[in-house]
Amino acid sequence: xxxxxxxxxxxxxxxxxxxxxxxxxxxxxxxxxxxxxxxxxxxxxxxxxxxxxxxxxxxxxxxxxxxxxxxxxxxxxxxxxxxxxxxxxxxxxxxxxxxxxxxxxxxxxxxxxxxxxxxxxxxxxxxxxxxxxxxxxxxxxxxxxxxxxxxxxxxxxxxxxxxxxxxxxxxxxxxxxxxxxxxxxxxxxxxxxxxxxxxxxxxxxxxxxxxxxxxxxxxxxxxxxxxxxxxxxxxxxxxxxxxxxxxxxxxxxxxxxxxxxxxxxxxxxxxxxxxxxxxxxxxxxxxxxxxxxxxxxxxxxxxxx
Amino acid sequence: xxxxxxxxxxxxxxxxxxxxxxxxxxxxxxxxxxxxxxxxxxxxxxxxxxxxxxxxxxxxxxxxxxxxxxxxxxxxxxxxxxxxxxxxxxxxxxxxxxxxxxxxxxxxxxxxxxxxxxxxxxxxxxxxxxxxxxxxxxxxxxxxxxxxxxxxxxxxxxxxxxxxxxxxxxxxxxxxxxxxxxxxxxxxxxxxxxxxxxxxxxxxxxxxxxxxxxxxxxxxxxxxxxxxxxxxxxxxxxxxxxxxxxxxxxxxxxxxxxxxxxxxxxxxxxxxxxxxxxxxxxxxxxxxxxxxxxxxxxxxxxxxx
Numbered sequence: 001x002x003x004x005x006x007x008x009x010x011x012x013x014x015x016x017x018x019x020x021x022x023x024x025x026x027x028x029x030x031x032x033x034x035x036x037x038x039x040x041x042x043x044x045x046x047x048x049x050x051x052x053x054x055x056x057x058x059x060x061x062x063x064x065x066x067x068x069x070x071x072x073x074x075x076x077x078x079x080x081x082x083x084x085x086x087x088x089x090x091x092x093x094x095x096x097x098x099x100x101x102x103x104x105x106x107x108x109x110x111x112x113x114x115x116x117x118x119x120x121x122x123x124x125x126x127x128x129x130x131x132x133x134x135x136x137x138x139x140x141x142x143x144x145x146x147x148x149x150x151x152x153x154x155x156x157x158x159x160x161x162x163x164x165x166x167x168x169x170x171x172x173x174x175x176x177x178x179x180x181x182x183x184x185x186x187x188x189x190x191x192x193x194x195x196x197x198x199x200x201x202x203x204x205x206x207x208x209x210x211x212x213x214x215x216x217x218x219x220x221x222x223x224x225x226x227x228x229x230x231x232x233x234x235x236x237x238x239x240x241x242x243x244x245x246x247x248x249x250x251x252x253x254x255x256x257x258x259x260x261x262x263x264x265x266x267x268x269x270x271x272x273x274x275x276x277x278x279x280x281x282x283x284x285x286x287x288x289x290x291x292x293x294x295x296x297x298x299x300x301x302x303x304x305x
Numbered sequence: 306x307x308x309x310x311x312x313x314x315x316x317x318x319x320x321x322x323x324x325x326x327x328x329x330x331x332x333x334x335x336x337x338x339x340x341x342x343x344x345x346x347x348x349x350x351x352x353x354x355x356x357x358x359x360x361x362x363x364x365x366x367x368x369x370x371x372x373x374x375x376x377x378x379x380x381x382x383x384x385x386x387x388x389x390x391x392x393x394x395x396x397x398x399x400x401x402x403x404x405x406x407x408x409x410x411x412x413x414x415x416x417x418x419x420x421x422x423x424x425x426x427x428x429x430x431x432x433x434x435x436x437x438x439x440x441x442x443x444x445x446x447x448x449x450x451x452x453x454x455x456x457x458x459x460x461x462x463x464x465x466x467x468x469x470x471x472x473x474x475x476x477x478x479x480x481x482x483x484x485x486x487x488x489x490x491x492x493x494x495x496x497x498x499x500x501x502x503x504x505x506x507x508x509x510x511x512x513x514x515x516x517x518x519x520x521x522x523x524x525x526x527x528x529x530x531x532x533x534x535x536x537x538x539x540x541x542x543x544x545x546x547x548x549x550x551x552x553x554x555x556x557x558x559x560x561x562x563x564x565x566x567x568x569x570x571x572x573x574x575x576x577x578x579x580x581x582x583x584x585x586x587x588x589x590x591x592x593x594x595x596x597x598x599x600x601x602x603x604x605x606x607x608x609x610x
């Protein structure tokens with residue numbers, strides 16, 4: 001699966017993933033008004049509004065980026081209708097030729113991780129049939145429980161030709177609280193990175209592994225170190241834009257082949273219309289504003305790497 | 306909320322939570338047959354079968370235990386109908402006077418954890434209305450992202466009078482891979498435990514905090530140490546029974562007040578009918594077998610502590 005992502009990155013000349021993280025505050029008023037008029041102030045209305053919002057965003061960026069990354073929490077908070085919008089969004093993105101990185105950060109003991117892996121990456125057996133629950137192409141995974149909590153996801157990568165990104169160093173301010181602590185003289189995130197290499201060795205797909213890593217753009221010096229430590233792991237880089245990561249921080253996340261990283265931006269793109277820079281698009285032009293923001297981000301990255 | 310759990314434990318004289326972790330392999334044939342006959346080999350059929358199974362289990366144990374703990378992965382793998390069964394199960398358990406511990410192990414950056422906290426513990430704003438997505442009483446939380454990833458859950462505990470259990474030392478075989486590593490001479494899980502104390506101080510509810518900890522029954526020596534380190538944190542103890550934890554291992558998880566721990570058993574109870582010991586109940590008597598297994602577990606714990 002990582003090869004498919006690389007193909008998309010190369011073809012579209014764009015190591016960018018658009019984070020589809022809808023909140024009610026970000027969705028334009030005219031969309032909410034329509035949905036509330038039809039469904040009242042209900043989860044159904046929000047699910048409808050999210051879906052309309054995402055569809056336009058996907059239409060606007062599908063030719064520019066290889067993938068989208070819906071953050072499932074933003075859907076889960078709106079209950080069943082929210083999760084239905086998540087599924088509709090992923091299906092529509094796939095129709096439009098985009099890969100989908102489900103940002104769910106799941107991770108549990110072995111048998112439970114196996115259930116999550118089936119849910120998000122695989123097929124689930126029902127009697128003599130099989131069905132797909134969420135069926136995304138990649139999933140983010142939390143490593144705190146160790147190998148037996150991650151292995152079922154790696155197995156799913158091999159069985160269903162999918163990929164995962166394991167949290168190594170996250171983009172948030174307090175990520176260092178545990179992740180930076182020194183163990184035998186090296187930060188915990190490096191120990192996790194070593195496991196990512198080990199897990200990834202069993203799921204190679206061309207030059208890179210289906211087992212990638214999450215490393216925040218907000219810690220470029222850590223990114224530089226981890227880039228060298230895990231040469232065959234693709235790095236999913238959140239934290240660009242709204243969280244404070246800048247284009248000039250990104251160079252270190254790439255290998256000398258120009259590959260090895262995919263940069264996420266969520267609010268910076270899907271709510272670009274709220275920024276002064278893109279205000280001329282107006283709320284009605286939110287999708288065009290998103291497109292413009294992707295093009296600017298592409299240039300920002302190009303100029304930096 | 307922790308006081309409410311303690312009240313239930315004292316009233317029912319039972320520090321036991323029943324893990325409602327249904328898989329198709331555990332659900333009795335006659336239930337599956339009915340559901341498949343009605344809905345075919347679909348997620349709807351599985352959701353229906355899970356719901357029928359759980360309802361009978363809840364009826365059989367509701368007067369014996371204070372709480373149930375559905376593992377959401379087991380529902381998520383069956384897509385929307387699976388999650389509908391999760392919600393139905395939690396609502397029914399609450400009707401029967403049980404508290405519900407949602408075992409979801411969520412955790413993300415601050416704004417995303419806030420969405421998860423709203424989803425599972427709180428209310429979600431929709432225009433001028435509010436609605437409840439999953440609405441469980443407690444949630445398990447993953448600490449890997451540090452304070453800003455956990456704080457929104459603590460805030461939800463205070464705002465909505467709920468509780469959380471933070472993963473400190475998990476029950477699985479490879480939990481030590483990262484959790485046991487020494488940082489300044491002390492294992493990572495102790496550093497997490499110190500944060501649990503810090504987070505919990507802002508959400509006290511009587512003698513205990515709404516911020517509890519998960520510590521596996523499979524590591525009693527660690528449990529003993531963590532019990533002393535976090536005197537005001539309730540410990541949710543998985544790993545008893547099917548995972549290998551024994552009654553004699555449990556004493557160390559309790560404080561001298563006889564409180565401080567709640568022991569989970571999942572397969573050992575919900576699929577007791579598959580054990581030789583309870584075989585006489587037959588598959589049709591799965592609920593009575595579960596009841597007998599709870600009574601035996603209660604005795605096993607009583608004899609040990």
